[in-house]
Amino acid sequence: MHATGRRPTRVLGATLVAAVAATFFAWVMTVGFATAEPFDDFRIHSALTARLLAGGPFAVPHPLYHLLAAGLSLLPGLTVPWAGMVTAILAQAALAAVAFLALRAATGARVGAAALAALGLTVVAPLNVLASSPGESYFGYLFPNVLHNPTVALLRPLALALYLACAAVLAESLAPTRARTAALATLTLACGLAKPSYLICLLPALALAWLFAGDRRHRRWRALALGVVAPGALLTAVQAVFVLTTEEMEPGGIAFAPLRVVFFHMGKDPGVVAAKLALSAVFPLAVAVCFARDAARSPALRLAWLGFLAGLCYAYGFAETGPRAVHGNFLWSGQVSLLVLFAASARLLLVLATRGARRAAVAVCAGTLLLHVASGAAHAVRFAHEGPWYLRAAPSPADGDGSREARPDRSGG
Numbered sequence: 001m002h003a004t005g006r007r008p009t010r011v012l013g014a015t016l017v018a019a020v021a022a023t024f025f026a027w028v029m030t031v032g033f034a035t036a037e038p039f040d041d042f043r044i045h046s047a048l049t050a051r052l053l054a055g056g057p058f059a060v061p062h063p064l065y066h067l068l069a070a071g072l073s074l075l076p077g078l079t080v081p082w083a084g085m086v087t088a089i090l091a092q093a094a095l096a097a098v099a100f101l102a103l104r105a106a107t108g109a110r111v112g113a114a115a116l117a118a119l120g121l122t123v124v125a126p127l128n129v130l131a132s133s134p135g136e137s138y139f140g141y142l143f144p145n146v147l148h149n150p151t152v153a154l155l156r157p158l159a160l161a162l163y164l165a166c167a168a169v170l171a172e173s174l175a176p177t178r179a180r181t182a183a184l185a186t187l188t189l190a191c192g193l194a195k196p197s198y199l200i201c202l203l204p205a206l207a208l209a210w211l212f213a214g215d216r217r218h219r220r221w222r223a224l225a226l227g228v229v230a231p232g233a234l235l236t237a238v239q240a241v242f243v244l245t246t247e248e249m250e251p252g253g254i255a256f257a258p259l260r261v262v263f264f265h266m267g268k269d270p271g272v273v274a275a276k277l278a279l280s281a282v283f284p285l286a287v288a289v290c291f292a293r294d295a296a297r298s299p300a301l302r303l304a305w306l307g308f309l310a311g312l313c314y315a316y317g318f319a320e321t322g323p324r325a326v327h328g329n330f331l332w333s334g335q336v337s338l339l340v341l342f343a344a345s346a347r348l349l350l351v352l353a354t355r356g357a358r359r360a361a362v363a364v365c366a367g368t369l370l371l372h373v374a375s376g377a378a379h380a381v382r383f384a385h386e387g388p389w390y391l392r393a394a395p396s397p398a399d400g401d402g403s404r405e406a407r408p409d410r411s412g413g
Contacts, residue, residue, distance in 0.1 A: 014097040021096035028384040036081035039148040039388045046081045061239035064193040065151045088150040094157035107350045125376030126280035138390040139265040140276035144339035148388040151195045158191040159198035163340045167300035176223035184227030192235040197332035199232045205306035252322020260319045261328045283368040287345040290361040304344035311337030
């Protein structure tokens with residue numbers, strides 16, 4: 001009876017949090033309700049959606065955004081660009097709702113704390129104090145929430161939901177059943193079809209978690225293998241073949257090229273890159289340090305950290321070759337896996353705070369999260385007034401003589 005009574009509260013809370021997020025991001029992402037296409041990424045994906053509506057073939061291996069936008073565009077008075085924008089805004093609202101439900105479950109009756117933390121997670125950004133020019137406020141950092149790419153906006157709630165589902169299976173809070181395994185497979189496919197950037201982080205993370213586990217024959221591993229690993233591996237393999245062989249994707253290859261893309265945009269300074277990476281993840285690092293024992297004992301947080309380390313390998317270690325060499329598509333993996341790590345760290349912190357953990361340590365961690373939220377809020381407000389100012393052509397060393405020249409705007413594709 002008590003649990004049943006809480007259900008309307010959860011639904012109402014998730015609805016209100018989603019409504020607040022939708023309202024805020026509708027203003028931000030449309031640059032003060034001025035445009036449905038604030039950056040090239042929106043224009044490109046709107047063109048792909050229009051092509052799909054005209055009967056053209058799929059031009060990308062992750063068409064979920066385009067299918068959803070195409071469906072919305074069939075509503076009276078909704079053009080393709082605005083249908084795409086609505087899809088992105090609804091994705092941001094879904095992110096807030098998913099985060100709220102996860103944090104609400106962790107904090108019991110503290111609805112207000114869960115709501116504020118969930119909304120904060122939708123805006124967290126690096127503490128980009130090392131930025132000396134617009135481009136340098138973006139490149140080198142990992143942004144958990146980027147505002148200029150619609151397919152990444154759609155990916156975020158799906159990635160967080162998939163991570164939470166996997167964490168629930170690992171913690172045995174959800175008993176594996178055929179129906180739940182099928183639902184997990186559906187969520188896996190949806191996540192990959194939105195963008196494969198998180199799946200390629202989650203798959204190796206699950207493999208490492210299995211290797212480190214002492215009970216590798218437990219039924220939860222079978223559920224994860226059938227619900228996540230098998231469909232995820234098959235889908236990403238098909239997508240890789242599509243990208244590397246389809247003419248419309250400007251086929252090239254994949255190379256191990258540490259920091260090549262980042263250096264192209266911000267100059268060859270590994271120390272600055274390391275500092276920017278640390279400033280991107282102050283809060284998760286603070287939670288891991290202040291509550292090292294609890295963090296080490298948490299299967300959910302371990303999975304999030306393993307996924308983030310995989311994301312770092314992709315973001316800073318690999319690059320595409322050929323015409324897509326400087327697009328930075330592997331950066332998305334680092335960004336979305338960092339968002340998942342933020343959410344996992346926030347959930348653990350709220351659990352520990354509810355249990356009466358050391359107040360000083362909780363205050364330190366909460367303070368770092370507030371700094372990330374403040375940085376992200378300032379970033380979002382400026383975006384609402386100026387659009388993606390942080391991706392304007394930034395000075396970067398030219399090859400050879402070290403002189404500096406402006407680079408073309410590229411968001412990562």
